[in-house]
Amino acid sequence: HAPAAGEGKPRQLGSGGPEGLPVRREEEANQEAQTLLEEIMEITAQNLVHMEVSEHYQVIRELGKGKYGQVVLVTHRQRGTPMALKLLPKASTKLQNFLYEYCVALSLSAHPAIIGMFGIAIESSQHYGFLYEAALHKDLISIIKPKAGIPEPAAKLCAKQVVSALDFIHSRGLVYRDVKPENVLLFDRHCQRIKLTDFGLTRPRGTLLRLVTGVIPYTAPELSRGTGDLGLPIDASLDAWSFGVLIFCLLTGYFPWEKTVLEDSFFEDFVVWQESGLDEDLPFHWRPLSSDAIAMLRGLLALDPSQRGPVSQVLGYLDCPWRAEGKEWDSKPACGPSRGDTWIMQSPQFLS
Numbered sequence: 001h002a003p004a005a006g007e008g009k010p011r012q013l014g015s016g017g018p019e020g021l022p023v024r025r026e027e028e029a030n031q032e033a034q035t036l037l038e039e040i041m042e043i044t045a046q047n048l049v050h051m052e053v054s055e056h057y058q059v060i061r062e063l064g065k066g067k068y069g070q071v072v073l074v075t076h077r078q079r080g081t082p083m084a085l086k087l088l089p090k091a092s093t094k095l096q097n098f099l100y101e102y103c104v105a106l107s108l109s110a111h112p113a114i115i116g117m118f119g120i121a122i123e124s125s126q127h128y129g130f131l132y133e134a135a136l137h138k139d140l141i142s143i144i145k146p147k148a149g150i151p152e153p154a155a156k157l158c159a160k161q162v163v164s165a166l167d168f169i170h171s172r173g174l175v176y177r178d179v180k181p182e183n184v185l186l187f188d189r190h191c192q193r194i195k196l197t198d199f200g201l202t203r204p205r206g207t208l209l210r211l212v213t214g215v216i217p218y219t220a221p222e223l224s225r226g227t228g229d230l231g232l233p234i235d236a237s238l239d240a241w242s243f244g245v246l247i248f249c250l251l252t253g254y255f256p257w258e259k260t261v262l263e264d265s266f267f268e269d270f271v272v273w274q275e276s277g278l279d280e281d282l283p284f285h286w287r288p289l290s291s292d293a294i295a296m297l298r299g300l301l302a303l304d305p306s307q308r309g310p311v312s313q314v315l316g317y318l319d320c321p322w323r324a325e326g327k328e329w330d331s332k333p334a335c336g337p338s339r340g341d342t343w344i345m346q347s348p349q350f351l352s
């Protein structure tokens with residue numbers, strides 16, 4: 001869920017539109033999508049159902065809690081349908097921000113790897129809320145074993161679906177901006193079916209970001225350096241960075257670093273290694289990864305955002321081993337699309 005402060009109007013988009021679509025047409029399409037979204041927000045505001053949750057729903061238990069809201073499992077009192085209800089306190093949530101998160105989620109929810117919505121938004125005395133699909137197997141963070149990660153087949157299944165969801169979001173001219181295991185919901189314990197949730201930070205590509213609130217491992221370095229007076233235009237490469245960090249966590253059970261700043265020695269080691277490209281600079285905690293996984297992460301975690309991603313490059317590595325599995329570590333990618341290239345990487349923190 002997003003603070004409105006620090007964000008400006010979309011500025012002129014950069015040169016590269018999606019393949020085959022001229023930039024001008026892409027801009028127009030994005031503008032139309034934005035106008036439609038604003039209209040849906042207005043209609044939603046007029047049709048907010050005013051009620052107390054307990055009048056129509058029975059609260060079964062809490063499903064999770066974030067910085068901005070609480071999510072509870074409810075059943076409809078008459079029909080018994082189980083649903084997730086996200087509650088955002090009115091005291092700390094602007095109506096426009098609530099409407100934005102709800103309407104963006106609604107507009108994306110047809111995708112199989114994005115959480116389904118019930119199309120019901122409510123206002124109670126204390127909260128704004130909306131109803132959506134409940135994931136009864138929690139989120140990805142609940143299955144990542146510290147210092148170990150998750151089984152490789154599960155990591156690949158998960159990555160494939162997240163790529164599909166992010167590609168869909170990017171194709172709509174949006175940037176998700178909140179890739180992290182807590183936002184990947186599980187519909188089984190083996191990641192056969194996962195769904196992305198929480199669209200509070202999603203913004204149109206090109207929106208100027210002026211304020212960065214808190215640097216976490218998933219924050220791309222161009223953001224943690226500060227956005228400058230002009231602000232930084234939001235781009236899909238931000239999602240590529242955090243997706244790279246997510247895959248590292250899935251495969252190792254470590255964060256590669258705590259913060260993407262040079263004061264963080266793990267990040268500094270990563271930068272040193274990336275700049276030198278020397279095998280001996282490879283941070284120790286990267287060694288359980290295969291050379292192919294390292295090459296793949298190199299693309300997602302390029303320090304220069306213009307050299308980064310796209311997220312779909314991961315698809316080219318699905319048939320390669322991602323863990324070294326006791327084999328002698330070898331710096332040459334053997335199987336994926338960057339076979340024969342030089343590669344790059346980084347260092348660790350435990351996942352708590």
Ligand SMILES: Nc1ncnc2c1ncn2[C@@H]1O[C@H](COP(=O)(O)OP(=O)(O)OP(=O)(O)O)[C@@H](O)[C@H]1O
Pocket residue numbers: 001063064065066067068069070071084086115132133134135136138139182183185197198200
């Ligand atoms: N539909 C759902 N089914 C099951 N659990 C859910 C569902 N939606 C959210 N959760 C759980 O609740 C947590 C918080 O939800 P969410 O990320 O939407 O809240 P938030 O306040 O916007 O979080 P953040 O601090 O990341 O901004 C999630 O990490 C997840 O564990």
